[in-house]
Amino acid sequence: xxxxxxxxxxxxxxxxxxxxxxxxxxxxxxxxxxxxxxxxxxxxxxxxxxxxxxxxxxxxxxxxxxxxxxxxxxxxxxxxxxxxxxxxxxxxxxxxxxxxxxxxxxxxxxxxxxxxxxxxxxxxxxxxxxxxxxxxxxxxxxxxxxxxxxxxxxxxxxxxxxxxxxxxxxxxxxxxxxxxxxxxxxxxxxxxxxxxxxxxxxxxxxxxxxxxxxxxxxxxxxxxxxxxxxxxxxxxxxxxxxxxxxxxxxx
Amino acid sequence: xxxxxxxxxxxxxxxxxxxxxxxxxxxxxxxxxxxxxxxxxxxxxxxxxxxxxxxxxxxxxxxxxxxxxxxxxxxxxxxxxxxxxxxxxxxxxxxxxxxxxxxxxxxxxxxxxxxxxxxxxxxxxxxxxxxxxxxxxxxxxxxxxxxxxxxxxxxxxxxxxxxxxxxxxxxxxxxxxxxxxxxxxxxxxxxxxxxxxxxxxxxxxxxxxxxxxxxxxxxxxxxxxxxxxxxxxxxxxxxxxxxxxxxxxxxxxxxxxxxxxxxxxxxxxxxxxxxxxxxxxxxxxxxxxxxxxxxxxxxxxxxxxxxxxxxxxxxxxxxxxxxxxxxxxxxxxxxxxxxxxxxxxxxxxxxxxxxxxxxxxxxxxxxxxxxxxxxxxxxxxxxxxxxxxxxxxxxxxxxxxxxxxxxxxxxxxxxxxxxxxxxxxxxxxxxxxxxxxxxxxxxxxxxxxxxxxxxxxxxxxxxxxxxxxxxxxxxxxxxxx
Numbered sequence: 001x002x003x004x005x006x007x008x009x010x011x012x013x014x015x016x017x018x019x020x021x022x023x024x025x026x027x028x029x030x031x032x033x034x035x036x037x038x039x040x041x042x043x044x045x046x047x048x049x050x051x052x053x054x055x056x057x058x059x060x061x062x063x064x065x066x067x068x069x070x071x072x073x074x075x076x077x078x079x080x081x082x083x084x085x086x087x088x089x090x091x092x093x094x095x096x097x098x099x100x101x102x103x104x105x106x107x108x109x110x111x112x113x114x115x116x117x118x119x120x121x122x123x124x125x126x127x128x129x130x131x132x133x134x135x136x137x138x139x140x141x142x143x144x145x146x147x148x149x150x151x152x153x154x155x156x157x158x159x160x161x162x163x164x165x166x167x168x169x170x171x172x173x174x175x176x177x178x179x180x181x182x183x184x185x186x187x188x189x190x191x192x193x194x195x196x197x198x199x200x201x202x203x204x205x206x207x208x209x210x211x212x213x214x215x216x217x218x219x220x221x222x223x224x225x226x227x228x229x230x231x232x233x234x235x236x237x238x239x240x241x242x243x244x245x246x247x248x249x250x251x
Numbered sequence: 252x253x254x255x256x257x258x259x260x261x262x263x264x265x266x267x268x269x270x271x272x273x274x275x276x277x278x279x280x281x282x283x284x285x286x287x288x289x290x291x292x293x294x295x296x297x298x299x300x301x302x303x304x305x306x307x308x309x310x311x312x313x314x315x316x317x318x319x320x321x322x323x324x325x326x327x328x329x330x331x332x333x334x335x336x337x338x339x340x341x342x343x344x345x346x347x348x349x350x351x352x353x354x355x356x357x358x359x360x361x362x363x364x365x366x367x368x369x370x371x372x373x374x375x376x377x378x379x380x381x382x383x384x385x386x387x388x389x390x391x392x393x394x395x396x397x398x399x400x401x402x403x404x405x406x407x408x409x410x411x412x413x414x415x416x417x418x419x420x421x422x423x424x425x426x427x428x429x430x431x432x433x434x435x436x437x438x439x440x441x442x443x444x445x446x447x448x449x450x451x452x453x454x455x456x457x458x459x460x461x462x463x464x465x466x467x468x469x470x471x472x473x474x475x476x477x478x479x480x481x482x483x484x485x486x487x488x489x490x491x492x493x494x495x496x497x498x499x500x501x502x503x504x505x506x507x508x509x510x511x512x513x514x515x516x517x518x519x520x521x522x523x524x525x526x527x528x529x530x531x532x533x534x535x536x537x538x539x540x541x542x543x544x545x546x547x548x549x550x551x552x553x554x555x556x557x558x559x560x561x562x563x564x565x566x567x568x569x570x571x572x573x574x575x576x577x578x579x580x581x582x583x584x585x586x587x588x589x590x591x592x593x594x595x596x597x598x599x600x601x602x603x604x605x606x607x608x609x610x611x612x613x614x615x616x617x618x619x620x621x622x623x624x625x626x627x628x629x630x631x632x633x634x635x636x637x638x639x640x641x642x643x644x645x646x647x648x649x650x651x652x653x654x655x656x657x658x659x660x661x662x663x664x665x666x667x668x669x670x671x672x673x674x675x676x677x678x679x680x681x682x683x684x685x686x687x688x689x690x691x692x693x694x695x696x697x698x699x700x701x702x703x704x705x706x707x708x709x710x711x712x713x714x715x716x717x718x719x720x721x722x723x724x725x726x727x728x729x730x731x732x
Contacts, residue, residue: 048687051679072686082687088680092702101698102688109689141702142684158688 001026001197002047002067002166007058009039009046016042018222019058024166027194031208031233032201034219035241040201041085043219044170047199048082049075063165077109079165083155083172090142095154098142099124099161106162127160131187149180156187167191167198173207185210205237218244273358279338279468284331286310289437292337296406296440299413302420309426309436316430322564322593323622323654326535334500336438338468379404379443379459381472389443391455401446402457405473408444415446419477423506423543423570431502431537431564435471439504442472447482447513456712458487463523463534469500476506478513480546485516485712498526498561502537511546511573516554518711519567520719523559528617530589533561540567541597544576544605552579553596554710556719561590566624568597571605571633578607581707585723586619586651595625595656600636600666609640612704614723615651622654627668629661636666644674645703647696697723 002024009017016039024030034040045053047060049072060067067075090098103123104114115123128135133153143151152172159167172184188198188211200211208216208230216232217224220241225248226232236244280291289310293303318329379389379402395402401412408416426436443459463470478484488505501523509515517540526533536559542551553567569578580596598607607627615621621644629636644653657670677699685695701708701720708716 048683050683072683073689073691076687076689084684084687088678088684090681090684090699090702092705093698097698098685098688101690101694102685105689105691105694162688 001063003059003061005059005061007043007046007060008056009042010054010056011042011052015056016222017046020219020222020224022217022224024197024199026165026197027192028215029188029192029198029200029211029213031211031213031216031230032199032219032224033203033205033216033233033236035245036203038219039222040203040219041170044082044085044168044199044201047075047168048072048080073105076162077106081159081162081164081167083152083159083167083169085170085172085174087143087146087151087155089144089146091144093142095138095140095142096121096124099138099158102158103161124161127157130190131157131160132183133157148175149177152176153180153183156184159191160187163191165196167196168201169198170201171203172200173202173204181207182210205233208233220245220248277338279335282333282335284310284334284336284438288336292438292440295337295339296409298409301417302409305421305426306437306439309433310438312427313430313433313437316433318430319564322624323620323656324562324564324591324593326562326591329498329500329535331434335468336471337440339440379457381441381443381459381461395453395455395457398451398454399448400451400453401444403444405439405442405444405475408475412444412446415477416444416475419475419506419508420473421506423508423541424504424539429539432504432539435473435502435504435539438469439471439473442474442503443476444474445476445484445486447476447478447484449479450481451479452482453484456485456487458489460489463499463501469502471501472503474503474505476515476517477508478510478515478549480511480513482510483514485518487518487520487712489520489522498533498535499524500535500537501560503539505538505540505567507540507542507551509542509544509546509549509551509576512548513546514550514552515542516552517542517567518554519556520711520722521555521557521559521563522722524561525559525590526561526588528588530561530618533590534559536560536563536565538563538565540565541570542568542578543570543572544578544602545572546576547573547602548575549573550577550579552577552581552710554581554707555583555594556704556707556711556722557582557584557592557594558722560592563590563592563594565594566597568599569607570599570601571607571636572601573605574602575604575606576602577605580607580609580611581710582611583614583704583707583719583723584611584621584623585614586616586621588617588619590617590619592620593622593624595623595642597626598628598638600627600629600633600638600663603632603634603636605633605636607636607638609638609642610706611640611642612707613642613644613653614647614700614703615644615653616647618650620652620654622656624656624658626658626660627670628659629663629666629668631662633663634665636661636663636668638666638668640668640670642670642672643703644672645700646674646676 004020004022007017007020032040100120213230216228218226289306389403424432426433447453507515523534544551551569571578578598584592584594586592596609611623613621623642627638642655655672659668682695700723708719711719
């Protein structure tokens with residue numbers, strides 16, 4: 001589904017990613033871990049197509065197409081969803097209006113008819129109960145005045161509505177209590193199918209108690225320095241990142 | 252050039268949709284302004300002597316006045332002798348039946364989305380259609396007359412209800428009030444008149460649609476609305492003009508009178524031709540709008556969506572004379588390309604327990620300048636007067652300007668006056684968030700702008716809120732900062 005090949009990325013002329021190689025197949029869940037400042041969020045931004053992230057080398061192939069050729073909305077319409085680490089507030093724009101616009105843009109892209117207001121509200125209601133979010137949330141403006149936990153749950157709710165092929169969750173677990181963490185994990189697990197894949201970016205192993213990854217990668221100073229199965233996450237939890245960084249330095 | 256700058260450049264040139272010109276036979280008088288011209292206008296309209304006197308007095312005053320220089324506007328000198336002060340579609344006897352109206356005119360208003368056929372019009376909206384200097388058709392006049400409501404063109408009102416006109420004309424905006432009010436008082440051509448009798452709640456939205464068509468002419472309309480005791484009316488005004496390279500002058504006066512317990516809502520969707528993207532052409536819009544909440548417990552509410560005109564100079568105001576009277580001002584002013592706006596409100600608290608609310612949302616894009624100017628004045632006797640003002644500015648791009656000039660004068664220590672102001676930019680983060688959900692930048696900006704202006708748009712009559720939303724989107728298509 002996704003092939004990242006020798007990806008090098010600059011932000012403000014500073015090299016942040018120094019040659020990332022990663023392949024994600026349909027049906028897989030990948031966890032990307034690593035200490036702060038290692039480039040995890042930059043990788044997510046590069047995949048979603050943020051303008052300030054400039055790709056200097058390498059390639060990204062998504063469903064057989066060149067991802068770097070697509071602008072951000074096309075990537076989204078092609079099924080890439082980014083769960084933001086810091087979801088922005090959009091005052092005055094209701095969640096209903098926002099998500100209905102998003103869903104109908106997607107339907108237009110697939111040559112489907114737009115959903116009527118009634119159809120959309122029905123869909124929204126269904127997904128609300130799947131994700132288990134407070135129904136008042138959808139009546140408010142996008143993320144406005146939401147608590148940290150509500151913002152993250154709202155990301156998962158949007159993901160459930162949009163049903164992406166590839167979900168990238170950027171530290172969605174940070175700052176969440178156990179209940180919120182369960183909701184987030186539940187959302188990801190529900191999305192899981194042989195046709196979809198997820199990339200879970202996280203600093204802590206905690207989330208991986210609820211979402212079992214097929215692969216765990218450790219990102220450090222702009223490179224993937226170690227990859228393994230789910231047991232790698234546990235090892236990191238036990239030993240901390242120093243273990244890996246020391247190992248790297250020793251080499 | 253970044254992607255966003257490109258979009259900014261491309262689409263801030265959102266096309267003006269009403270720039271067409273209708274080819275109709277027009278009767279005009281020669282260019283220029285002098286006493287003779289004032290007399291000609293009055294004669295053309297078969298006006299009574301007192302009205303001619305009103306005009307002449309205003310004209311003589313105007314000659315002694317100077318164009319105000321305090322607004323934050325750069326305007327080339329206007330040659331008042333180079334303007335035609337009266338233009339009317341020929342055979343202009345007011346049409347009583349639609350069959351008599353020139354099909355070209357009907358077609359013009361159809362194109363503007365203002366059908367003159369009553370059965371085709373928006374449900375519950377009565378329209379007075381004014382083209383250049385005259386009113387061509389007022390719909391639903393008969394229906395409204397059954398309830399005692401007078402809704403007609405200004406000229407008809409002068410003819411049929413001279414006492415009412417004489418009583419209220421110039422009672423809120425004296426002909427000596429300011430330069431443009433004086434000019435208007437001297438040469439005003441037509442406009443709308445409305446009188447709601449005691450205890451009547453007007454069952455439909457009343458509206459006037461102003462269209463400038465002829466070249467080199469100025470439009471000077473006069474609107475007078477009176478709501479007698481315990482009555483209610485909601486009124487809407489819309490306007491457009493053809494696309495021309497020269498600037499055209501528009502100087503209107505609107506006077507509102509609300510008697511005891513009456514409520515008057517006045518909404519404007521102003522979409523005069525704004526000039527092209529290089530600042531060529533466009534309407535100079537100098538308007539004096541003022542209402543007096545004369546009776547106790549009366550209420551006047553102004554809502555305006557200002558997207559057009561090259562220059563806008565306009566401060567819809569309320570004189571809160573009655574005890575417990577209320578004044579409100581809700582405004583969205585959009586400037587793009589080279590447009591300039593200096594707009595806001597004045598609230599004069601005279602009566603006890605008077606309340607006023609000002610919500611102003613400025614949106615500036617391109618190389619435009621957008622200023623809020625407001626005065627809240629509390630007079631000595633205005634015990635416990637209360638005002639709240641909120642002025643927000645939103646900037647798109649880095650070549651435009653937003654300015655706020657709030658003035659507060661209070662002579663009563665029991666008054667509470669509050670002013671809040673914010674300035675923000677549409678964030679790249681917000682746009683990207685929308686993009687990431689598959690929403691294009693265009694749509695995202697429309698959504699964010701409408702969200703920002705929602706508080707004001709919600710105040711518009713429902714039939715027009717949707718139109719206003721679209722208008723905002725068109726005016727600002729793609730201007731990202």
